Amino acid sequence: MLVRFAFRNLWRHRHRTFVTIAAMGLAGSVMVFYAALMEGMLFDSKRNAISMNSGEIQIHAENYRRDPDLYKRIDNGYEIVTKLQQEGLNAAPRLYGFGLAAAGTSSSGIKMSAIDVDYESRVTEIHKHVMRGEWISKEAPNEVVIGRKLARTLGVDLGDEVVIVSQAADGSMADALFNIRGILKSVSEEVDRAGFYMNTDTFRKLMVVPEGSHEIVIMPQDHQFNTLDERLAQVKSHAPGLEVLNWQKLLPAIAEILEMADASIIVMILITYIAVAMVILNAMLMGVFERIREFGVMKALGFSPWQIFGMIMLESQIQVILAALITMGVGIPLSLYYAEHGIDLTQFTGGFSFGGIALDPVWRSLLTPESVIIPVVMLFIIATIAVIYPAIKAAVIQPIEAIHHR
Numbered sequence: 001m002l003v004r005f006a007f008r009n010l011w012r013h014r015h016r017t018f019v020t021i022a023a024m025g026l027a028g029s030v031m032v033f034y035a036a037l038m039e040g041m042l043f044d045s046k047r048n049a050i051s052m053n054s055g056e057i058q059i060h061a062e063n064y065r066r067d068p069d070l071y072k073r074i075d076n077g078y079e080i081v082t083k084l085q086q087e088g089l090n091a092a093p094r095l096y097g098f099g100l101a102a103a104g105t106s107s108s109g110i111k112m113s114a115i116d117v118d119y120e121s122r123v124t125e126i127h128k129h130v131m132r133g134e135w136i137s138k139e140a141p142n143e144v145v146i147g148r149k150l151a152r153t154l155g156v157d158l159g160d161e162v163v164i165v166s167q168a169a170d171g172s173m174a175d176a177l178f179n180i181r182g183i184l185k186s187v188s189e190e191v192d193r194a195g196f197y198m199n200t201d202t203f204r205k206l207m208v209v210p211e212g213s214h215e216i217v218i219m220p221q222d223h224q225f226n227t228l229d230e231r232l233a234q235v236k237s238h239a240p241g242l243e244v245l246n247w248q249k250l251l252p253a254i255a256e257i258l259e260m261a262d263a264s265i266i267v268m269i270l271i272t273y274i275a276v277a278m279v280i281l282n283a284m285l286m287g288v289f290e291r292i293r294e295f296g297v298m299k300a301l302g303f304s305p306w307q308i309f310g311m312i313m314l315e316s317q318i319q320v321i322l323a324a325l326i327t328m329g330v331g332i333p334l335s336l337y338y339a340e341h342g343i344d345l346t347q348f349t350g351g352f353s354f355g356g357i358a359l360d361p362v363w364r365s366l367l368t369p370e371s372v373i374i375p376v377v378m379l380f381i382i383a384t385i386a387v388i389y390p391a392i393k394a395a396v397i398q399p400i401e402a403i404h405h406r
């Protein structure tokens with residue numbers, strides 16, 4: 001009977017009902033789309049932070065990160081890489097050095113990154129991030145790939161020559177002439193301003209480093225289902241006496257920013273639904289005051305306060321259910337469309353960063369169960385809270401007072 005009364009009351013004031021449902025459904029759709037966009041940005045930020053350069057886990061010699069000395073190397077780097085690959089973890093050794101690059105009258109400090117092309121493509125996607133030209137190749141030992149801001153600072157382009165000067169491991173002067181093979185898209189602030197990528201063999205000859213590695217970068221293979229902590233323990237078992245850190249320890253600022261941004265999604269949804277709650281509260285109060293005499297008659301006929309309260313709550317929940325259907329019917333297809341096509345921001349900027357990590361100018365959404373469930377659940381909670389006051393007001397009104405109400 002209460003359900004029948006609830007449907008009758010909603011249909012009797014159908015214009016107000018439609019407006020209330022539409023307002024809740026629109027807010028819910030926007031929140032699903034907003035949550036999907038934020039999930040997409042967070043996913044891209046984490047992916048870029050990990051897959052572009054740092055990897056998921058890194059191994060270094062003790063204190064190398066605090067003092068990146070050319071002499072602090074991992075002696076058995078390739079042995080560790082082989083063991084990790086046998087256990088289903090992709091790994092790649094790297095070498096680093098610092099120096100000065102010059103072209104014409106311009107110069108800039110650089111960070112030389114020695115890449116073993118046979119291994120690096122398994123752990124990072126930086127080779128896919130070349131803006132112009134090509135990635136480094138073993139067949140071109142004297143050709144390098146540099147960051148885009150470094151290229152602008154030096155005033156060089158593809159095919160131009162760059163001279164670098166540094167100090168080799170044996171104390172001699174390390175200098176060489178290289179040709180620009182490729183220029184990277186925006187990767188990170190450090191890579192953009194000082195990134196200078198070359199072959200491992202070229203670096204070893206230049207810096208007189210015949211063996212060892214400064215860093216081993218690790219990424220799980222696609223079929224890996226164990227957790228990050230389990231993979232970290234697995235790597236540590238093969239690297240005794242070495243420093244082994246996951247990406248959250250390597251990039252603590254970015255990890256914290258991602259965590260805060262994740263929480264901001266819920267805060268934004270809550271703020272929006274507080275506004276929606278005001279709409280619901282106003283609509284329900286209007287409905288209660290318009291029907292005060294009707295409630296008085298119902299109570300005089302034997303309706304209990306709990307039945308009046310339940311009927312009004314039912315009216316609210318029916319509207320929320322219909323609004324939730326609109327939310328999913330509009331928000332999910334919209335999010336899926338932009339997951340495929342994205343929002344192209346290229347006309348505003350060639351690239352932008354989030355927490356120091358470069359993002360693709362095409363912003364894609366990522367629809368997850370949480371991006372749908374949280375807005376819908378919040379809609380039910382806020383609507384229920386908003387209708388409590390008018391429901392109580394109708395439930396406690398006295399029949400005589402209500403019947404004579406004007």
